Amino acid sequence: MSIPDHISPIVAYRVWQWDSLGLKSLNNEQWFPGSALEANASRCGKGHAAPTDGCTCGVYAARDLAHLQEIGYARYGVNGEVYLWGTVVEHQLGWRAQYAYPKSIVLPHDAIPFKLSEAESRLETLIMYGVDIFVMPVASPPIQLWSKQSGLDRAGFDWLIEKPAPPRVLLF
Numbered sequence: 236m237s238i239p240d241h242i243s244p245i246v247a248y249r250v251w252q253w254d255s256l257g258l259k260s261l262n263n264e265q266w267f268p269g270s271a272l273e274a275n276a277s278r279c280g281k282g283h284a285a286p287t288d289g290c291t292c293g294v295y296a297a298r299d300l301a302h303l304q305e306i307g308y309a310r311y312g313v314n315g316e317v318y319l320w321g322t323v324v325e326h327q328l329g330w331r332a333q334y335a336y337p338k339s340i341v342l343p344h345d346a347i348p349f350k351l352s353e354a355e356s357r358l359e360t361l362i363m364y365g366v367d368i369f370v371m372p373v374a375s376p377p378i379q380l381w382s383k384q385s386g387l388d389r390a391g392f393d394w395l396i397e398k399p400a401p402p403r404v405l406l407f
Contacts, residue, residue, distance in 0.1 A: 245319040246338055248329075249303070251313055251340075252313075253313045253361070274293045285322075286324045288324060293331025293332055293333065294334070296317050320332065320334050320335075338366055342370045342371065358381070
């Protein structure tokens with residue numbers, strides 16, 4: 236029997252692309268609301284479970300936001316916290332994991348390039364993930380745009396195995 240090192244998910248940081256369908260990894264892999272993203276070992280062509288030592292497969296995440304900013308990834312989209320679990324390989328600056336799901340999403344001040352009249356429909360794609368959403372102004376702390384408490388009656392981490400409830404409130 237194998238005993239995991241962690242019984243709770245690891246919280247790390249990553250960047251996503253954001254389009255009308257929701258979140259995508261920088262390699263264009265879609266993250267679906269209410270479903271964990273599972274690492275895909277077929278991308279490396281080696282046919283093993285992902286992630287594993289000696290390979291580059293797995294869902295990547297950084298140890299902290301400062302690291303994402305230092306290496307320039309933060310400018311490629313929206314960023315935020317992510318839960319990692321399952322098999323997790325630790326590296327000096329972050330992790331590669333078997334499973335991942337967003338914990339919170341932070342929109343940079345320039346990440347909303349659409350008109351205010353389009354904001355609600357565009358933000359609904361993010362609300363479906365059931366996580367806290369923040370906007371990062373230029374020179375002040377993040378402003379909470381939407382709270383998972385306002386739209387989903389869920390507690391803890393277990394709701395990922397269920398379908399999310401439809402959004403009920405948009406605080407904008």
